[in-house]
Structures are given as C-alpha cells and as structure tokens.
C-alpha cells in the first residue's frame with residue numbers, strides 16, 4: 001500500500017514540476033531556447049516510466065497499460081522511461097546551464113560596480129587629503145612620516161585608478177558610456193598624448209620617439225577616450241620595455257584609416273598568453289606581480305576603439321619587439 005502512495009506522490013511531483021517549468025518557460029519565452037525541448041521530452045519519458053512503475057504495484061491498473069508485469073514492460077519502464085528520460089533531462093539542463101551562469105555573472109558584475117561606485121567618493125577625498133598633507137601646506141612633516149605618506153598617496157592613487165577602470169568597463173559593457181565625438185587633428189592628438197606620458201621616462205629611462213612624418217589628417221573621436229587608449233598603450237610599452245629602451249610611435253594611413261602604432265623592444269608576449277591579451281583582468285603570469293596594473297587597460301582600450309569606429313590589434317616577436325596598433329577612420333570618410 002505504501003508503495004502505491006509513494007509512486008503516486010512521485011508521479012504528482014513530476015507532473016507539478018513539469019507544469020511549473022512549462023509555466024515559467026512560457027512567461028519568459030523560454031520555449032524557443034535550446035534545452036527546453038530536451039527537458040519537456042525528458043520529463044515525459046520519466047513520467048511514462050513512472051506510470052509503468054505504478055501499475056507494477058497496482059494489479060487492477062494493468063488493463064490500462066495492457067503490457068502487464070513482463071520483460072517488455074520492464075524494458076519500457078527502466079530503459080525507455082527512466083534512462084532515456086534522465087539523459088534527455090540532463091542534456092536539457094546542460095543547455096540551460098550557460099543561461100544560469102550568465103545570470104550569476106550579471107549579479108556579480110552588478111555587485112562589483114555598485115561597490116566600486118560607492119568607493120569612488122571616499123577614495124577621492126582620502127587621496128585629496130593625503131595629497132594636501134604631503135604637499136606641506138599644513139605644516140612641516142618629518143622625513144619618515146613623509147615617506148609613509150607618499151606610499152599611502154601612491155596606493156590610494158592606484159586604488160582610484162582601479163575603481164575608475166572597473167566603472168568604465170561596466171559602462172562600456174552595458175552601453176552606458178557616452179562618447180563626445182569631435183573632429184581632431186590626428187598628429188596633434190598623438191603628440192599631446194606622448195607629451196603627457198613623459199613621466200614614464202623617469203622610471204626605467206624609457207624614451208618615446210615620435211616623428212610625425214608626412215601623414216596628416218582628421219579623425220572623429222572623443223579626445224579624452226583617445227588619450228585613455230594612448231595612455232594605456234604607452235604605459236604598457238614602457239612597463240614591458242627593457243631599461244633605457246626606446247618606444248617608437250608611428251602614424252600611417254591606408255584604405256581610409258589612420259593606424260597609430262606603438263613599438264617597443266621589450267620581451268614580447270609568450271604564445272600561450274596571446275588569446276588572453278584583450279581579456280579583462282588578464283596579465284601574463286610572468287609580469288603580473290611586479291609590474292603593477294590590473295589587466296583592464298587593453299580590455300577597455302579595445303571597447304573604446306571599437307566604439308569610435310576603429311579596431312585594435314598587435315604583433316609580437318618574443319625577445320625582439322611588440323607592436324600594438326589601433327586604426328581609426330579618416331574624417332570625413
């Protein structure tokens with residue numbers, strides 16, 4: 001008797017789950033999604049197996065199934081009903097898995113961007129306060145305290161840069177970044193970016209070498225965002241160059257595009273890291289610990305260049321040179 005009750009409960013639960021999935025699936029338009037068909041058929045097979053199973057325990061129901069308690073029924077129940085049913089269900093859920101993972105990923109991204117947003121204001125004021133104290137305008141500071149304050153200043157600067165990068169990436173991924181495109185002289189833009197990045201020279205005595213040759217023209221870009229891309233390419237070239245290296249810049253023109261190339265004679269990029277260069281938070285293992293940065297620079301640069309109608313790429317020869325370039329359409333095109 002208990003067997004029958006349990007079998008009935010199982011059949012009802014299966015039917016309810018089937019109905020529930022069908023209902024949410026319908027409301028969310030899931031019917032067309034891959035996996036949905038597998039899940040429906042999977043549950044139907046399992047249900048079929050269950051019904052056969054119930055009749056095993058309930059003699060008077062055998063007329064309904066006709067087959068009776070035979071090997072054919074056992075085959076249909078265990079093999080066709082349960083085994084095929086569960087395999088189909090499993091395949092269906094596998095298809096649904098990416099959608100679930102994406103949902104979790106979205107939740108994580110929302111969390112990271114909210115936290116970053118909340119961090120930005122207090123961080124900016126901490127940075128400002130330390131800067132005022134280190135500048136000495138509030139009074140003389142002992143040498144040892146000065147050194148400690150400078151470390152705090154550098155780290156709060158790094159943290160602010162990281163928070164800003166995370167917020168930029170978030171905006172770019174969610175189409176929330178507005179670009180203010182205006183026509184600009186390409187040579188002037190590049191010269192100004194090189195000038196603004198000169199401070200990198202001091203660290204490893206790296207020199208930027210930009211000789212605007214005969215190329216000239218206009219590009220329609222957001223100058224702040226253009227600078228953001230240039231800053232990242234120039235700082236990368238300096239970071240990954242050998243001491244006293246020279247980073248060369250070139251502008252070339254072809255097929256309606258200007259190509260800006262940043263060429264360094266550093267160690268290059270190992271083959272196994274090539275697919276990850278433009279991925280968020282990716283840094284080659286060899287460099288990540290001592291070079292600083294977060295690995296967001298190139299992911300942001302790629303999005304920005306593409307939003308301005310261009311494309312970004314690189315070529316590298318290990319131990320010889322790396323060329324990062326980006327192309328922007330000539331204006332008017």
Ligand SMILES: Nc1ncnc2c1ncn2[C@@H]1O[C@H](COP(=O)(O)OP(=O)(O)OP(=O)(O)O)[C@@H](O)[C@H]1O
Pocket residue numbers: 165232236237240264266267268269277282283284285287288292293294295296297298299322324
């Ligand atoms: N010119 C280069 N030479 C060698 N490796 C490079 C070069 N440019 C980028 N890379 C590799 O690509 C990784 C990603 O670069 P990306 O600019 O995205 O991050 P980052 O410079 O490490 O940090 P961030 O730009 O966020 O401060 C770098 O960590 C480095 O491993």
Ligand SMILES: [Mg+2]
Pocket residue numbers: 232235236293297298
């Ligand atoms: Mg970088």
